[in-house]
Amino acid sequence: MKARLFKALTMSSKTSAVRIVNFTKRFGSFTAVDSLNLEIYDREIFGFLGPNGSGKTTTLLTIATVYKPTSGDIYVYGHSVTKEDYEVRRLVGIAFQDPKALWIDKVQDMLEWHARVVGLSRVEAKNVVKEVLETLELWDHRNKYFYQLSGGTRKKVELAKVLIQRPRLAILDEPTAQVDVPTKHKLWDIIKMMRDEGSTIIIATNDMFEAEKVCERIGIIYKGRLVTVDTISGLKDKIPKGDVIEVTIEGDGLRDRLLNMLSEIGRVDYSGNIIRVFVERAEEKALFVADMLRSAGVKVKSLMIKEPTLDDVFMYFTGARLIESSQ
């Protein structure tokens, strides 16, 4: 109780960076986002987790004033996106999901122009762009045309824009999609550095590992609705019977029998020859599960007690697997 009260007090004392109030966005008869209410705090890394088409990008583009809400409003550091869009844009920088440039644009020219348009002087622009190009290992690509770049490099160029701008609110739409693993880790470090240096970061992703690795709080968005929002540990705690006993068995022909047997203990998720049973106090139930399987003649290859993953959280709240929903 004390811990909860402390958490409530500390959360309420945080400064609001983005306040989304009853935000709905429709495109014709299609509702992309439905009655979204959410608060994102100053200097936090907030993640929107959801499959493609869930409404993440629509929400981000509305925060960046590219779209206008159909109803409701969004406030960025107190400025309304509907009434004070120019003030909002001065605080926001966005790295788009699909990098935005024409084939004739050259990397360095494009970034120097970006630096100028966000307010840097000519000299500052040259220096900052050089620094960012080197940081992102793009220096060798500086004179290349946009069409000559690989997908991953294009994403880095898009992120470079935000790094040059250093906005108070940085919006990153799937920042590491198409990027190789070592670069992903580097970009995640850069994102954390931006937060440490004063930016609030909003990331849209359907990569659970990225969400878990980078984000402090996560909002799960599904079919245009915000399903839940909390810290990662808070989300995992929200699953009743949230511990997982993961059993790998030999063969997969006993599916129905095992489902019946184990469902007496907890919710069962069966995939290939891996059975995941969701229980409370897994350490007490694990032996019981092992005995039950052995007596049923099932050969157990391994048995592990695990925390639920974000995919389990997603499954619990939406009834769908994130990976399947994204396809």
Added chain:
Amino acid sequence: MKSVLVIAARDLKRFWSYRFWLAGQIVMNVADIVIFGLLFNNMINRSLIPDYIKFVTPGILSLALFISSFSIGREVGVELRREVSDYLLSLPVSRVELVLGRFTGGALRGLIYQSGFIVLAMLLVGVPSGYAWLVVAYTSITLSFAMSGLSIALSTVTRDFNLQATIRSVVYYVLFFFSNIFYPPRVIAARFGGFADAVAYSPLSIATSLYRWAFGYTSEVDVAVDSLLLAAWTAVLLLASYFLYLRNLTKKG
């Protein structure tokens, strides 16, 4: 104002990226003067046009300005289709600055591209006097903004590439051919009757008349009236383009 110039600078810089297109345009515009001038000079009725080179060169000034200012629409259209316009909408500039920046970018393309042809016109037709220079500057600035705005607006009417290209081409050729650039008003009136009045009041025809006056080809131009007409065209086109571009740019959202 600074943002307007920064946005315009991007469009101007891109203009020089189309080296082959530019080379083609320059060759075409010079060829207009050389081929039409030298070849047709001895074939046409001298009672209608005493010196075709001197007649057509001020028209080529209008044409050069028109072609280069109008070229911005191509990129604006592609930006809209590829959603690069979303990026522009997210930048920390006001919507007015964004639109004015694009208009200015197109206009600057026209003014810079035309400058070489102004030198050519001075050599082939005559050197404008002090006041006439003002008329040249006024005509070039107003026409370049009008054509830049028109092109931008047309390019955002639809996201369908084929339709977009067709609309731009139709407007381009209508403005280009139905003007007094290649034919004097008397010839147009003889061939097209009452339609000649419409041709005479097109922005390219008005600008061509003003250039012909400024470079000393003819004195039969009411400079004040034509200047006002050109201003009216520019105001109408820019205002319509401003609202069309902004509406189409933000249509999706």
